[in-house]
Amino acid sequence: MAKCEVCYRHCELSEGKRGFCGVRTVICTEDGGLKVYPLNYGKVTGVALDPIEKKPLARFMPGSRIISVGSYGCNLRCPFCQNYEISWSEGAYAFENEADYLSPEELANLALEYKNRGNVGVAFTYNEPLIGYEYVRDTARIVHEMGMVNVLVSNGMASIDVLNQIIPYIDAMNIDLKGFTDHYYTDVLQGNRAMVMDFIVEAVKHCHVELTTLIIPGENDSEKEMAQLSEWIASLKDNDGNIIGKEIPLHITRFFPRFHMTDRDATDVRVMQKLADIARQNLNYVYLGNV
Numbered sequence: 335m336a337k338c339e340v341c342y343r344h345c346e347l348s349e350g351k352r353g354f355c356g357v358r359t360v361i362c363t364e365d366g367g368l369k370v371y372p373l374n375y376g377k378v379t380g381v382a383l384d385p386i387e388k389k390p391l392a393r394f395m396p397g398s399r400i401i402s403v404g405s406y407g408c409n410l411r412c413p414f415c416q417n418y419e420i421s422w423s424e425g426a427y428a429f430e431n432e433a434d435y436l437s438p439e440e441l442a443n444l445a446l447e448y449k450n451r452g453n454v455g456v457a458f459t460y461n462e463p464l465i466g467y468e469y470v471r472d473t474a475r476i477v478h479e480m481g482m483v484n485v486l487v488s489n490g491m492a493s494i495d496v497l498n499q500i501i502p503y504i505d506a507m508n509i510d511l512k513g514f515t516d517h518y519y520t521d522v523l524q525g526n527r528a529m530v531m532d533f534i535v536e537a538v539k540h541c542h543v544e545l546t547t548l549i550i551p552g553e554n555d556s557e558k559e560m561a562q563l564s565e566w567i568a569s570l571k572d573n574d575g576n577i578i579g580k581e582i583p584l585h586i587t588r589f590f591p592r593f594h595m596t597d598r599d600a601t602d603v604r605v606m607q608k609l610a611d612i613a614r615q616n617l618n619y620v621y622l623g624n625v
């Protein structure tokens with residue numbers, strides 16, 4: 335048995351057994367030991383040359399495009415997931431056999447090939463990249479050596495050790511801060527708010543960070559919650575202890591019924607605008623998405 339330390343679940347893994355994310359398992363090493371390893375290493379389910387604003391990143395290399403790549407698996411269980419086919423639906427793990435393998439070198443070379451079409455680097459996105467952080471780290475290192483940038487789009491539910499492995503190579507992140515109550519993170523998303531907040535606290539010290547909150551009617555759409563969430567962002571500090579939180583962009587995005595959450599309407603646009611107004615009392619850059 336070996337324990338996975340990537341996220342707060344600390345899954346106990348044995349050979350042939352996967353963790354909650356459906357991706358991490360243990361393999362035997364040459365010296366007879368056990369090593370936790372992501373089965374989705376290099377298994378690519380989607381590649382696209384996207385505008386960087388689509389990540390979303392509003393204040394990092396605006397107007398550029400970036401090769402965006404995803405794999406499969408996730409360590410959350412958001413019932414409204416937009417990418418459920420590759421994240422945690424029953425079919426997601428079939429990608430282990432179906433997805434094409436792209437080595438770190440091949441992906442970095444692809445990014446370089448697309449440079450003359452406005453590509454600035456690689457974005458790790460679509461599913462949760464950090465459950466396979468080894469691929470992010472290995473690829474991003476080569477992308478940096480080629481003089482391009484790396485973007486991470488993550489739910490932020492990973493340990494600081496994982497962050498430390500990738501941060502030398504990541505230039506910008508969009509991290510979900512999906513709500514600001516433990517109830518929502520624990521009971522609705524099957525996640526851990528404290529781990530996400532710790533990850534954000536550390537990430538903003540090292541690279542450009544933007545945050546995203548999807549507003550779900552009846553779950554995280556109160557004015558009080560948005561006031562608390564935006565106040566907390568505004569209090570974040572850089573590596574020297576200076577408060578920089580007001581400058582961190584927040585994307586407030588609109589929910590549409592999807593996957594296992596079809597029991598409510600799309601978020602009212604007037605609610606979205608009200609919540610954005612509240613966030614703007616604490617933050618300088620607040621953007622509405624999907625309205």
Ligand code: SF4
Nearest residue numbers: 338341344345353355
């Ligand atoms: S990353 Fe996956 S295997 Fe590791 S602790 Fe989290 S859910 Fe478990």
